[in-house]
Amino acid sequence: MSTADSLAKVIATLDWDGDLGPASLAVDEAEQLRSRLGDGATRWVAGAVEQSLTALHGQIHDSLAPWPIIRTFTRHVLTATLLRLADQDRLPVDTGAIDRDLAEDIVARGIPLSDITQALRSMQREWLSLLIDAALGVRPDGIGVVPALATSVTGTMDAWIGAATDAIVEERRRVYLAEQVRIRSAIELLVTAEPVDVEAVTQLLRIPLIGWHLSCAIGVPPGGTVERRVLDGLVHLFARVVGSERMLRYETSAGTVHLWVTTDRPARTPRVEDLRVPAPLLVGIGEPHPGPDGFRRTFLEASDALRLAGSLGDNGGVSYGDAALAIVLSRDEERARWFVEHELRDLATDSPEMADLRNTLRTFFDTRMRIAPAAERLFLHRNTLINRLDRIQAVLGHGVAERPAETQAALVLAELFTRRPEDPSTGRHEFGA
Template sequence: MDRRPVDTGHAEQDLGLTLAHHHIGVVLWRPSGATGARLSRVAAQLADRLPGATLLTVAADAEHLWAWLSRVHRPSDREWQALTSVRPVLQGTRVAVGPAASGTDGFRRTHLQALDAAHAAENSSAPSDDVTAWHTVSLAAVACPDSERVGWFVQETLGPLAHDDPAAAEHRATLLSYLQSGQSLVRTAEEQHVHRNTIVYRMHRIEELLPVALADHRLQIHVALHLAAHYGTPSS
């Protein structure tokens, strides 16, 4: 979707919705194959979770349906939870949802973010829910030009910690927990269900294995750990 000027009046007439409203972009697909008409049932199911929303659907291809949910008011936290916890009536359907955004630019933005979330969900090696919200995969979505480059980044940043074996996986989980806890040994030990001294030992070993210094490359390492958790390690 390009950003050429839009005649709002004509666009609203063609689309059947008000562009000044809040919009939520949605991408629906079914890996085993489904026609747009069948996927439309799931789109309608989503619209039912957002009272007063106007539903627009466009068949992208034989397996993918694009949709927008538009209304005057931004979804509340409760409505958002209801929307993203839907169990599709058509079993096996996958759904990606962009964040709510308003106006003409928001109509475009939420659609592109839903497409990014769908791409991240389709390429994830981790178990995923029926519905993937953009905010849950935003880092993986924006950091992934393609899986090969992600693999290179993970491998170069984590070194032996990127190996596809139980010991490396344990080290990655420990290091991610350590970074997310604000580098607290106590909280990391609690989250990993081990003694604090075990975390101290593991962190010494992790710093020996990392090809770059943790103190100097904390953000880079943190991103690599998230990408490895989402997309899998290069050799997996």
């Protein structure tokens, strides 16, 4: 007699005399079993499921386990197992056959995959033991089918463990993506100054919102590309330099990456040089600020610093603390250019002579309008510097000490505009001004 015939003979003897549990098999499963294997096999599946679940109850002690859902899933698996033994496997083994509520419960409560596998293997051993007992009762052919029973039942359970794992992984991915959407929404509310529940957002973002935040914006000039590993390396370096593992990351559709590192006290703001920024990446670094308002403020500072870095075409980037005046003054470029023309007059002209005079005036201000230190820094004779200052005052139409604040601001803007590449990009961030 062939193995298939012997298996059929064993299956034909299956029946269950004891309790069949709180409910019968699902209609489709019961119909398949009854039509293919008879009423006895149908009762056997229901009984074997209850026996294996009783044993499982004694092992896991989970008061929150959704036993009705587990029972339905277990009946489905054992039905598939028996039909495969009879070479009538009509129930597909795939993630769609795993009840969504069961996967949700497993993921929501953080049940390890190893626990799920262990539970399924426990039921496999229970069912296999029952089938072997039935086979040993069929003499003389039953003993010979024991290896085939073990192989078939184990193979079927392997497939279902794989399907369950896929379903759980997919549910974890769905939950992760849903959480990422909530995280992005919370960040967008914070940076647009919308009211938020501080405690709820703290739990969602997993950072103390009342702490100190330091932001960095990372971007690539138009037309540039960068490998993800290079970008990720810079991200992690920023966190290490600041000295905190509490980091939040937000990526825009334009390819800009915004980072926040949160600390318990004001962090040391890293210099651009500390980050060793690889080309063509550019960074903008904000200043540390506390609380929800500080979360937004450091973001805006970093974003504006990145915008300025993109405008200048600087290698590496810009720190807000080093360029706050230029950042603020250049927000409205058209009016800023008008201001430069108004304050500097012909001194704003893009020529070598006027550039030299602007540098002279800038150095004069940097040395607190003292002739000797300025002349020394410029490598000029004292009288030569005085003559240059006379020339500058003639161009300005007033003494350099009459409007020092306006004149110095105009010099900052003039330097900014003369350093721009021919095809400047504003690099504005997605959240607006």
